[in-house]
Amino acid sequence: MGLLDFFTPHNNSPTNENKSDSRYFLDAQKLWDYRIGGYSNPSKAIELLNKAISLNPKDDGHYSHRGLAYAQLQKYDLSIQDYTKAIDLNPGSIFYLISRGRAYADIKKYQNDLDDF
Numbered sequence: 001m002g003l004l005d006f007f008t009p010h011n012n013s014p015t016n017e018n019k020s021d022s023r024y025f026l027d028a029q030k031l032w033d034y035r036i037g038g039y040s041n042p043s044k045a046i047e048l049l050n051k052a053i054s055l056n057p058k059d060d061g062h063y064s065h066r067g068l069a070y071a072q073l074q075k076y077d078l079s080i081q082d083y084t085k086a087i088d089l090n091p092g093s094i095f096y097l098i099s100r101g102r103a104y105a106d107i108k109k110y111q112n113d114l115d116d117f
Contacts, residue, residue, distance in 0.1 A: 021056035024048045028065060042069040060089035064096055071103055079103045 028048040031039045039045040049066040056062065067082030083100035087093065 021052040021059065021062070024052035024055070025059075025062060025065070028052070028069075038072045039069050042072040045069040046073075058089060060086040060093065060096070063089070064093075064099065067099060067103070071099075071106070074106075076103045076107045 025048070028039070028045040031041050031045045031048075033040040046066055046069045049062055049069065052059070052062045053066070063082040063086040067079045067086065070076070070079035070082060080100055080103045083096050083103060086096045087100065090096065
């Protein structure tokens with residue numbers, strides 16, 4: 001997965017039903033801060049990603065990014081749920097497994113962490 005892929009919705013190209021989910025997703029990405037490697041306002045990113053998910057619940061990227069924002073807020077259980085959903089939607093993504101493994105490590109669930117790695 002290239003850097004550009006990380007910042008674009010992954011599953012399903014927009015249809016008439018979900019064109020606006022991309023707008024919310026891209027608005028959330030405007031909050032990305034390369035200096036900290038995360039969102040400058042993770043709560044706002046979650047709000048925007050919630051809207052994107054409600055409009056297009058089959059896009060794995062939305063869940064992955066919301067999982068990252070939850071991890072920044074140290075809401076690891078929610079982060080793990082979102083990474084798991086992203087994995088369910090896109091089981092071939094190593095990035096999602098690594099991200100979920102990091103969240104497991106943060107809450108000291110090392111066996112789950114090892115399983116993902």
